[in-house]
């Protein structure tokens with residue numbers, strides 16, 4: 048290989064290494080932390096057994112990590128407008144969004160494989176009948192997944208160059224709709240938010256912590272939008 052080709056290969060490898068780290072680093076840490084939290088809440092303090100770790104408990108870690116990665120991908124932009132040192136992380140948003148989408152898809156597959164009265168008693172009125180709240184919440188989850196396909200498509204290489212800036216931005220913004228629908232998807236857990244005495248080990252429900260992340264991103268977006276309209280930095 049001639050020296051020029053070798054140096055361009057080395058540059059590509061450095062770039063790919065950084066991208067791989069973006070896909071594995073923060074998502075990996077999130078998965079470990081959320082899995083630890085879910086195992087502590089449901090197996091150590093709750094009534095679930097070690098046998099429930101691979102599907103029931105890991106599904107919670109997958110769903111929560113997915114939501115946090117999507118929140119990071121959509122919230123980092125406005126956060127960097129408020130606190131510019133975060134600007135150096137902006138290029139990672141694309142990778143966090145893609146991994147978040149993949150984890151959300153894994154969550155859907157895992158959920159559907161155990162979506163029954165035995166695992167999710169709160170979602171059922173009788174053994175084979177969902178409550179109305181669970182029905183709406185699952186519909187919001189399905190719509191959220193569909194909406195998240197838009198920013199995923201926008202993040203594919205070449206799509207931006209092939210689209211008008213205006214409609215490419217529309218695709219990006221549909222991601223915000225996806226995150227908001229994910230917030231509605233968490234509605235099935237709301238009844239448990241007001242009963243802290245029943246929280247296993249005093250640990251708040253994952254639906255509540257996830258909803259806080261959604262509200263934080265929407266509040267950041269709104270703040271930046273309002274400041275932009277007023278001409279503030």
Ligand code: HEM
Pocket residue numbers: 103106107110111113114117151154155158159162167185188189190191192229232233236252253254257
């Ligand atoms: C067809 C689409 C979907 C279905 C059928 C579905 C199903 C479920 C089910 C059954 C639960 C209850 C899990 C539990 O309490 O252990 C749940 C919770 C959750 N889902 Fe989804 N979901 C869908 C889409 C999504 C999407 C797109 C996201 C985005 C990240 C998401 C994020 C979450 C989160 C954060 C929770 C709370 C986890 C917990 O409290 O343990 N879901 N979902």
